[in-house]
Amino acid sequence: MEQIQEIGPDRLNEVIEMDLECDHEIMRLNGARPRDMKRFVREHRKSFLSAYQRPGEQRIYAASVDDRLAGFIWVKIESEMEEMVPIGFIYSIFVRKGFRRNGVGTSLIRKAEDYCRTRGVDRLELIVNARNSKAFELYRRMGFKTRRYTLEKNIAN
Numbered sequence: 001m002e003q004i005q006e007i008g009p010d011r012l013n014e015v016i017e018m019d020l021e022c023d024h025e026i027m028r029l030n031g032a033r034p035r036d037m038k039r040f041v042r043e044h045r046k047s048f049l050s051a052y053q054r055p056g057e058q059r060i061y062a063a064s065v066d067d068r069l070a071g072f073i074w075v076k077i078e079s080e081m082e083e084m085v086p087i088g089f090i091y092s093i094f095v096r097k098g099f100r101r102n103g104v105g106t107s108l109i110r111k112a113e114d115y116c117r118t119r120g121v122d123r124l125e126l127i128v129n130a131r132n133s134k135a136f137e138l139y140r141r142m143g144f145k146t147r148r149y150t151l152e153k154n155i156a157n
Contacts, residue, residue: 003065004063005064007061012049016049056076056078060072063107071094071095071105086120088123093109093126105135
């Protein structure tokens with residue numbers, strides 16, 4: 001059984017390492033690879049810390065199984081632009097390969113839902129990569145519905 005607990009600044013580096021694992025998986029899904037991996041890692045760390053240090057209500061929760069970090073979720077309270085109401089936004093969620101399909105992701109999302117409810121927020125949103133069908137299935141099973149589509153076009157020569 002996993003344990004879910006809030007991560008403070010003292011354990012942020014562990015979460016950043018997991019977030020890098022997540023990004024590498026997304027890049028593989030998309031068929032991309034950064035040319036300069038060291039630079040990518042350095043910029044990623046800087047970007048993660050910058051986002052974490054921005055003001056606003058947010059929490060990072062980590063799931064541990066047998067004292068091993070199995071996954072994390074980063075949830076923020078933001079203002080929804082169309083309706084101008086507070087929403088919970090899952091900024092990032094990741095479960096390590098050896099822990100998937102064992103309820104870790106479900107537990108992390110439920111923790112984010114609880115956090116939002118205690119803040120008076122009644123809607124939770126996230127963005128999922130179109131190629132990540134297993135994550136999409138999990139979100140659907142947990143009651144998430146498609147609300148909008150994001151389209152992109154490569155305009156390089």
